[in-house]
Amino acid sequence: MASNMGKKILVWFRNDLRLHDNEMLVEAVSKADEILPVYVFDPRHFEKTQYHTYKTGVTRTKFLIESVASLQQSLQAMGGNLLVLQGNPEEVLPALVVKYDIAEVYHHREVASEETAVSLRLEDALWKQKVNLKHFIGHTLYNKEDLPFPIKDIPDVFTQFKKKTERDAVVKPCFPTPVAINFVSLEDSGTIPEIGSLLQDSTATMLKIDTAFKGGEKEALAHLHEYLHAGEGIVLANATLKKHEIVSKLSAWLALGCLSPREVYWKMKDAEANYGVRPYFHQIVLGLLWRDYYRFMFKKYGNTFFKPQGFKKDGEPLALENTSALQHWKNGQTGQPLVDACMQELNTIGYINQVARQLVATYLVKELEVNWVLGAAYFEEQLIDYAPASNWGNWAAVAGVGNDQKLANNFDFEKLAKILDPKGVFAQVVRA
The missing domain is CATH 1.10.579.10 (DNA Cyclobutane Dipyrimidine Photolyase, subunit A, domain 3)
Incomplete structure (x- = not known):
């Protein structure tokens, strides 16, 4: 039954836990009368693997929980909320489409096989409901359409990729952070889970946690600012290694999308304008290019x-014992x-x-x-x-x-x- 409330778009957050430089969010806000932001804790991300490990350990689980909580607080400050649920997204999201009369679902495309498979299953489920899953790209410094070669022709040798990309591609400006959002009203926004409810063997490992990393967009932007403007004094907390070494530590926030690679790049360019080129700035760009390179390689080779x-093509496989x-x-x-x-x-x-x-x-x-x-x-x-x-x-x-x-x-x-x-x-x- 069609709603009289106007168009509603469900915004599915994954590894993009931020409001800044988020094309998916910007477009949803401009196209919808109301948006429904959702994060789904997928139990498969915390299971035991065939490699005698867990897919996600306790330190990253803590960081993830903090990052989701930070996004929720930011949305609450704008008069809305983040709906937090647990389950398989390809089952949870189609149910929300029915419940809230959603016209379209937005999400960021991933490159690894498990994440891609979830997207495909969700797309199939939504297609049966005659609802479109719109894909966005927002994890790389350079968009694939801005590269000087199609994905299938990206050089396998990193130095060639770096040289051609830096010479011929342009880093786009960041998308503006939304200043006002109309939200779908929620009776219950769900609960952000505790570490112990996500991980099976969390009690023993919790004792080992001793990390200065704290998840979330606010922490990420504050750390980036401090690093760029007072970088000489920043060292890796708790590390005994090379106390003099300047370490950006930005990778954790980049991995969950609390920080956009383009935000890092353009803020660094601002700092360069103020202070000149600091010797460690080129390391930031190099790190971002390596991230891009491997993401594009995954796109190319699956x-x-x-x-x-x-x-x-040859070689005896070593045992997985x-x-x-x-x-x-x-x-x-x-x-x-x-x-x-x-x-x-x-x-x-x-x-x-x-x-x-x-x-x-x-x-x-x-x-x-x-x-x-x-x-x-x-x-x-x-x-x-x-x-x-x-x-x-x-x-x-x-x-x-x-x-x-x-x-x-x-x-x-x-x-x-x-x-x-x-x-x-x-x-x-x-x-x-």
């Missing part, structure tokens, strides 16, 4: 990155001081820097000869900034089965150890 043989070598690596008890220090830090705060990630991955794959997918899956559980494309793409590269074979020789354990800890200070501190 599931290949998840396969143990990756892009190699939970060996003592794997367990010692996870616990930071290999006897290799630098590896153990990095793994203990990962387990405590959910973050280690890129060189540390490459070091512990190289050790697992090349020294312990453990199947790389077991390491990638453990990172998926532990990393607070986990993003499928970056994580699995980087691990495949370390294992020598990635799509850019020029990277295959970059991962030498001794070389990485010297870069990470030239004086052996980090390992000594942790052992003490």
Whole structure:
């Protein structure tokens, strides 16, 4: 039955937990008389995997809950709310379409297979209801249509991708943050779940959490501002590694979309105008380009990155068993001081820097000869900034089965150890 209340659009938030630079939200506000913002905690994101891990560990679960709560508070401040539910989105959302007489559903497109499959199943369910699922892209610095090549022709070699993109593509301006929104009225906006209700084995792991990361758009924007305007003083909280190192830590907020890559880019350009180019600014852009590259590679190659043989056509597959070598690596008890220090830090705060990630991955794959997918899956559980494309793409590269074979020789354990800890200070501190 058609409603007399005008057009209602359901805005399904996923890894885009922000109001700034959000095309999906901007368009929904302009096209609808009322919008219904929804977040769905999908129980499949917290299940045990075939790799002896959980899909989401306790540190990232905490960060996710904080990020959803922050978005809800922002919407409440505008006179509305975020409807928070638990279940499979492809079942939950079509029921909401009926309940609230929704005309259209908006969401951001993802690139990894599980997320894409959920979108397709939802699209099928909505099609039966004669309701359109509109896809948006908003996770990358460069939109795919702005690249100087179609997806199928994107160079596999990162340096070529970087060179051509920086030369020929343009970073678009950010979308404005909505100043007023008309919301569908809700009797009950649902409840944001506790960590313990999402995770099965949360009690023991909760004791290990010691992270300075706090989720949410407000935290993300505040941290970005502080980093750009007082960057000399910012170091990674709790890290014993390279106390002098300036670490942006932006990746966790980027992964959940609390922060837009374009917002980071343009705010950095503003800071450059004020202070000149600081030496660490180019690292920000490099990090954003690597994120884009792996997302576009996933778009180009689909599931290949998840396969143990990756892009190699031959090779004996290594077993997926939970060996003592794997367990010692996870616990930071290999006897290799630098590896153990990095793994203990990962387990405590959910973050280690890129060189540390490459070091512990190289050790697992090349020294312990453990199947790389077991390491990638453990990172998926532990990393607070986990993003499928970056994580699995980087691990495949370390294992020598990635799509850019020029990277295959970059991962030498001794070389990485010297870069990470030239004086052996980090390992000594942790052992003490």
